[in-house]
Amino acid sequence: MNPIQSFLSRAFPALHGGALAGAVAGCVLACIVGVVVLQALPGKARKAIIAGVTFLAGLFYALEFFLPANAQDENILTFAVPTVGNVTNVLGGMTLGLGVLSLIRIHGANVVKVKSGWENSMLLLVSMVVMAVAGIKYEHTLFYRSLFRDVLNSFDAAMFAVLAFFIVSAAYRAFRIKSAEATLLMVAALVVMLGQIPIGQYLTHWLPVKGSYLSLLRLDNISNWLLTTVNAPAQRAIGFGLGIGGLAIALRIWLSLERGAYFEAKADES
Template sequence: MQFPSLQLAGSEFWIAALLALGVAAGILALVHFANNQVKRAVIVGCAFLAGLFYFLEFFIPPDLKSEEVIVLRWNLTQTGSIIGNAAQVIAGFTFLLGIYNLVHIHGNIIRRLRGGWINSVAFFAAFLAMVVFAFWRDWQNWFDPLYPNYITPGKPEFIDPKGATFASQVADKLWAPLWVNDIVKDHKPRQDVYTLLFEGVYRNMDATMFSILAFYIVSAAYRAFRIRTREAAVLMITAVIVMLGQVPLGQFLTNWIPADGFFHGLRLEEINQFVLGQINSPVQRAIGFGIGLGGLAMALRIWLSLERGSYFEEGS
């Protein structure tokens, strides 16, 4: 028996959806209303079962041809993707919690006219503008079954960008004027409000924040390279060698040393390669080994609920 696929239709789909909702509501109710001992048992049990699934899915070797893990005709690899989808649905719900948190905090700031309340007004304006124009533009993608036909040449509902009544057709069929949903024509960039907000405002502000990093690197490097200890001196000398070894000027400084002679290792680019390849890389790998093993131990502790006292008090 192959694990049932997700391609359900009609009554099967609705039964599966209601069943999933029922199970989820049941677990939530159990966690919410049960006493602490039961709550803990439910959480520990769910964590163990979820971990066990991925443990088996990773450790049981897959089939050579399909490269999928199948145990007793149960396809664990396909089931893993179904569980992944379920996790995404849960994450979608928690996004609402995040939005609630933002609205609550900024709403309070405006209501009490705390310092910087105008920034919170800017938050609401930006938030609403993005939500309204994104939804107005893209709602067809989600809800209108005919939408693919509007943009597919040859279909009866196709909106021809070159047509004489193109604008009115768009307004009629998409319930959105061109300044809200600019149909892509001749590979030209869209010019609707959402695109303007995203490409013209958000992207640039994002790039501005990233560019700040360049200045901060300079100030952080200045503090790190101030020679106040022996370690700082070693760091400074190494940094100068590596920096010079990366640029043509540094290579020019030592290019009088023969490239194939006995002393070729003293050329700056050679020293640079030695520092990066023989010192820096092994150290990074060593740290990586430690982190990998630490992550493995941590994952085991979370899976087996051994992180006592770290998240919730003992017995709570």
């Protein structure tokens, strides 16, 4: 146990029963007070607090990455990674309630005002309640499994199946020969497709597999070359650009250098 771990164990000993319930209630109260205080603060002060918390949270992960690790691949901060992850998950979980409230607000209004399509809104609200009750109270019953597996999963599968038709219409538009680039795309796609299927491979099966320049003309070899020598480097190049772009924006957010509606407007209020 490292010094930080032992200090935290002494400062926050494991609680049970009434003490645990009291601590949870205290944390909830502290959160409510925190939100109220943040709302009451002027924009600039609020921005400073948010920037400070963001910096500390980012600093934790940066230090955890850069501090040397021992043979067990752990350093002085590694023990806290699951706990910090749990904090993030709890914050995320709290927002799910707001999402559900949004659904109830919009669809509840549709039902109350008997707007066009109110029947769908009613069905959604009823389904939401039935699914929630089934999940909380009857999780290990056929009723819940049937709702989840037979109804929800089937709906998901049906939506996924729609993709097959959309791929055909998108491919038709993409492969129409209307420019030099589209022609190149069409030819490349045709070669890759033929190289992947038995009938395409059969067309050039009489050419040597390797050891001769003629092997370069085999459809499966051309297809493989297109995928590994042309497509893969292009994908990696895009990946590099994205990685560096992600690093830059993460730095901007970590150091509160980012400009945008969610950063500037609050500070401008005061």
